[in-house]
Amino acid sequence: MPTRHPSPPTPTAIRTVFFVSDGTGVTAETFGHSLLAQFDGVPFKELRMPFIDTMDKAADVIERINNVARVDHMRPIVFSTLVDPEINYAVRCAHGLFLDMIQTFVEPLEKELGAKSSHSIGRGHNIADSKEYDQRIEAINFSLAHDDGQTHGGLADADVILVGVSRSGKTPTSLYLAMQYGIKAANYPLIPEDFERQTLPSALPRYRNKLFGLSIAPERLAEVRNERRPRSQYASLANCRDEVAAAEAMMRREGIRWLSSTTKSIEEIAATVLQEVRLEPRSF
Amino acid sequence: MPTRHPSPPTPTAIRTVFFVSDGTGVTAETFGHSLLAQFDGVPFKELRMPFIDTMDKAADVIERINNVARVDHMRPIVFSTLVDPEINYAVRCAHGLFLDMIQTFVEPLEKELGAKSSHSIGRGHNIADSKEYDQRIEAINFSLAHDDGQTHGGLADADVILVGVSRSGKTPTSLYLAMQYGIKAANYPLIPEDFERQTLPSALPRYRNKLFGLSIAPERLAEVRNERRPRSQYASLANCRDEVAAAEAMMRREGIRWLSSTTKSIEEIAATVLQEVRLEPRSF
Numbered sequence: 001m002p003t004r005h006p007s008p009p010t011p012t013a014i015r016t017v018f019f020v021s022d023g024t025g026v027t028a029e030t031f032g033h034s035l036l037a038q039f040d041g042v043p044f045k046e047l048r049m050p051f052i053d054t055m056d057k058a059a060d061v062i063e064r065i066n067n068v069a070r071v072d073h074m075r076p077i078v079f080s081t082l083v084d085p086e087i088n089y090a091v092r093c094a095h096g097l098f099l100d101m102i103q104t105f106v107e108p109l110e111k112e113l114g115a116k117s118s119h120s121i122g123r124g125h126n127i128a129d130s131k132e133y134d135q136r137i138e139a140i141n142f143s144l145a146h147d148d149g150q151t152h153g154g155l156a157d158a159d160v161i162l163v164g165v166s167r168s169g170k171t172p173t174s175l176y177l178a179m180q181y182g183i184k185a186a187n188y189p190l191i192p193e194d195f196e197r198q199t200l201p202s203a204l205p206r207y208r209n210k211l212f213g214l215s216i217a218p219e220r221l222a223e224v225r226n227e228r229r230p231r232s233q234y235a236s237l238a239n240c241r242d243e244v245a246a247a248e249a250m251m252r253r254e255g256i257r258w259l260s261s262t263t264k265s266i267e268e269i270a271a272t273v274l275q276e277v278r279l280e281p282r283s284f
Numbered sequence: 285m286p287t288r289h290p291s292p293p294t295p296t297a298i299r300t301v302f303f304v305s306d307g308t309g310v311t312a313e314t315f316g317h318s319l320l321a322q323f324d325g326v327p328f329k330e331l332r333m334p335f336i337d338t339m340d341k342a343a344d345v346i347e348r349i350n351n352v353a354r355v356d357h358m359r360p361i362v363f364s365t366l367v368d369p370e371i372n373y374a375v376r377c378a379h380g381l382f383l384d385m386i387q388t389f390v391e392p393l394e395k396e397l398g399a400k401s402s403h404s405i406g407r408g409h410n411i412a413d414s415k416e417y418d419q420r421i422e423a424i425n426f427s428l429a430h431d432d433g434q435t436h437g438g439l440a441d442a443d444v445i446l447v448g449v450s451r452s453g454k455t456p457t458s459l460y461l462a463m464q465y466g467i468k469a470a471n472y473p474l475i476p477e478d479f480e481r482q483t484l485p486s487a488l489p490r491y492r493n494k495l496f497g498l499s500i501a502p503e504r505l506a507e508v509r510n511e512r513r514p515r516s517q518y519a520s521l522a523n524c525r526d527e528v529a530a531a532e533a534m535m536r537r538e539g540i541r542w543l544s545s546t547t548k549s550i551e552e553i554a555a556t557v558l559q560e561v562r563l564e565p566r567s568f
Contacts, residue, residue, distance in 0.1 A: 015397065024555035026464070027318050034311050034365065035389050038401035048565075050555045077396065081318065097396045105319055105383050112361065112381045113299065117322035133549065140456050147428075172424050175459055179550070180310070265417065266463075271308035271334045281332075 014043045016068045016076040020061055020091055022083055025050035031101060032079035044077075058087045065094040083119050132182065139178035139185070146186030147171055152203040155186055160277050161207055162187040163200075163251070164214035165243045166234075167224045169261040169269060173214065176270045181281035183274070195246035200254055212273050213251040213258025218244045220262050298327045300352045300360040304345055304375055306367055309334035315385060316363035328361075342371045349378040367403050416466065423462035423469070430470035431455055436487040439470055444561050445491055446471040447484075447535075448498035449527045450518075451508045453545040453553060457498065460554045465565035467558070479530035484538055496557050497535040497542025502528045504546050 017036065019028040025048050036044055049061050069075045078096035082088040092098045106117045145151060146158065148171065155161060160177070162170045162185060170187035177185040194201055204211060216224075218240040225235035233239055251258045257276050261269050274281065301320065303312040309332050320328055333345050353359045362380035366372040376382045390401045429435060430442065432455065439445060444461070446454045446469060454471035461469040478485055488495060500508075502524040509519035517523055535542045541560050545553050558565065 024549075024551045026551050026555065027314055030311055031315050031385065035386070035393060038367070038390065038403065039393065039397055039399050040402055042397055042399055048558075050559060075396075077393070083322070097392065099389050099392065101315065101385075101389075102319070104388060105385075106322065108381065108383065109319060109323065109361070112359075113323055113326055115323050115326055118324055119322065136550075137456055140459065144428075144431075144455070171428070172421055172463070175424065176463060179456070179460060179463060265308075266420075267308045267310055271310065274332075275334060 013072070013074060014045050015074060016072055017044050017046045018049055018061070018065060018068075018076055018078045018096065019046065020049045020052055020078060021081045022051065022053040022087065023081065025081070028079045028081040028101060032077075032099075035079075052082065052087065052091075053084070055087060055090065058090045061091055062094040065091070065096045069095040085119060136179065136182040139182045140175070142184040143174045143178040143186065146184075147174065149188040149201070149203070155203060155207055157184060158186040158207070158210055159184045159279055160186070160212055160273060161204065161210045162212055162214055162273070163190055163204065163256065164258075164261075165190055165216070165221070165247050167221060167228070168214040168216045168247075169266070170214055172266045173261075173269045173273065176266045177273065180270065181274065181279075183279055183281070185273075190243075190247045190250065192243065192246075195243070195250065198250070200250065205254075208254070208256070210277070211254075211256045212277055213247070213256045214261045214269065215244060215248050215251070215258055216260060217262040297356070297358065298329050299358060300356055301328050301330045302333055302345070302349060302352075302360055302362045302380065303330065304333045304336055304362060305365045306335065306337040306371065307365070309365070312363045312365040312385060316361075316383075319363075336366065336371065336375075337368070339371060339374065342374045345375055346378040349375070349380045353379040369403060420463065420466040423466045424459070426468040427458045427462040427470065430468075431458065433472040433485070433487070439487060439491055441468060442470040442491070442494055443468045443563055444470070444496055444557060445488065445494045446496055446498055446557070447474055447488065447540065448542075448545075449474055449500070449505070449531045451505060451512070452498040452500045452531075453550070454498055456550045457545075457553045457557065460550045461557065464554065465558065465563075467563055467565070469557075474527075474531045474534065476527065476530075479527070479534065482534070484534065489538075492538070492540070494561070495538075495540045496561055497531070497540045498545045498553065499528060499532050499535070499542055500544060501546040 017032065019025050019032055021028045029048065052058055052061055065076055065078060076096045078098045079101060080088065080091060080098060081101050082091055083102055088103065110117055146154060160183060162174055164170050166189050174185035174187045177183040188201060188204060218237060221240040221244060222235055222237045225240065229235050259272055301316065303309050303316055305312045313332065336342055336345055349360055349362060360380045362382045363385060364372065364375060364382060365385050366375060367386055372387065394401055430438060444467060446458055448454050450473050458469035458471045461467040472485060472488060502521060505524040505528060506519055506521040509524065513519050543556055
């Protein structure tokens with residue numbers, strides 16, 4: 001007689017993924033994650049192999065790839081941004097699915113541009129003494145110094161000033177804008193006193209064209225605030241509702257562009273701010 | 285008679301580059317930059333087209349690509365991470381060199397994994413209410429609260445504690461570790477008083493296995509400090525030499541691993557710290 005319950009599904013085998021790079025591996029990893037995220041049901045185990053810039057290190061990576069293939073009874077996925085032709089070729093020959101994120105596109109680019117590639121990677125982003133780099137550090141320091149309305153001095157130098165209630169996502173967004181794009185992003189809280197007075201904090205109106213608002217669903221805000229100050233008036237849903245409604249009313253009244261951060265990642269908020277305020281990245 | 289001087293080289297025409305994405309465009313841009321950086325002599329003009337998630341927006345992008353091709357008399361380079369098949373196909377047919385960073389790798393991955401891709405991108409990184417996301421925000425808040433030795437409380441929760449002289453790169457590295465990897469990175473300055481006493485700040489020895497040092501060439505340090513406090517004793521080359529020598533001696537004596545940040549980018553320093561301290565990223 002057949003059992004009434006179907007047999008449990010076979011557990012999906014975990015596939016091992018290598019991110020191999022002669023640099024930091026951030027590009028290989030960011031990009032590899034975007035691709036792997038499209039295969040929801042498949043569990044992955046990820047191994048990061050940065051700074052593979054000698055044949056000795058390559059030999060070690062190859063051994064690890066081949067070991068995994070043997071132990072897993074499946075070849076691992078290898079996302080590579082290896083630029084050096086000799087190292088690239090050696091790792092390509094290991095027992096993995098080699099996804100070559102450089103060579104795949106370098107050849108059509110060379111043909112299109114009528115120029116040879118330098119076979120070196122990541123320089124643009126990585127030269128620590130370049131002007132862009134200094135701008136980025138300066139932007140990070142600026143954003144730190146102008147976090148949460150700490151100082152009014154220097155707001156004239158801000159590229160953008162984020163406003164919103166406490167815990168609406170202003171700080172991480174400001175830091176991300178600085179770190180990723182070299183944007184001087186200040187942030188300034190909107191607090192109950194501002195809502196009672198029904199005016200923007202006095203430091204802000206003169207910079208109206210730099211203001212950008214972040215709002216957030218009251219339910220999510222209460223959750224976030226409760227982690228910080230459990231069961232406080234500050235974190236109560238009723239108070240969060242009042243503050244958010246008052247902040248949104250104020251932003252509408254003052255003609256401040258704003259978005260809701262509720263379901264957005266820091267990256268998405270930052271990219272939207274850039275686009276809306278029409279800021280050009282100073283570095284990347 | 286031939287002239288003695290060769291004619292000046294024709295100025296290289298600027299090539300327009302589009303980064304087109306249905307998400308933030310960060311992946312397309314990061315990756316595109318790595319590739320473009322390999323073509324040193326070629327000047328590029330970059331245009332970012334994030335959030336292209338409807339056919340209407342795609343039509344706008346296509347028009348811009350075709351306009352550029354006409355005005356430049358050269359087709360632009362188009363780095364795409366467009367996932368939606370219809371939008372992808374439409375933009376592919378515009379008059380550009382279409383470099384498809386998704387489809388190129390999705391097909392071999394589908395075959396290898398025996399699974400269909402979901403044709404949606406960036407979810408892993410972008411779900412604002414996921415556990416990884418909360419960890420990342422928590423790490424950013426932790427790193428901010430533990431910047432520059434502000435508080436000793438909570439150091440037990442740190443994943444890593446960066447130490448080094450003032451302006452050696454501790455703050456940006458801590459924030460990057462938190463932002464990019466969800467690592468709780470505190471940082472703590474080594475100051476002249478510590479060097480006189482010849483001991484680590486008293487808060488640190490109990491966390492020796494979490495300490496990682498950043499050093500920097502005195503010449504570069506003097507440059508950086510001079511921007512902050514021009515012509516001060518603090519920024520003088522002699523003082524920078526003394527502080528750096530004393531800090532490096534202390535780190536050697538205390539058995540603290542360290543690297544020189546002088547010619548490294550924030551990304552490179554962070555990736556090296558991760559590797560040396562054998563930290564696993566909590567998020568990406």
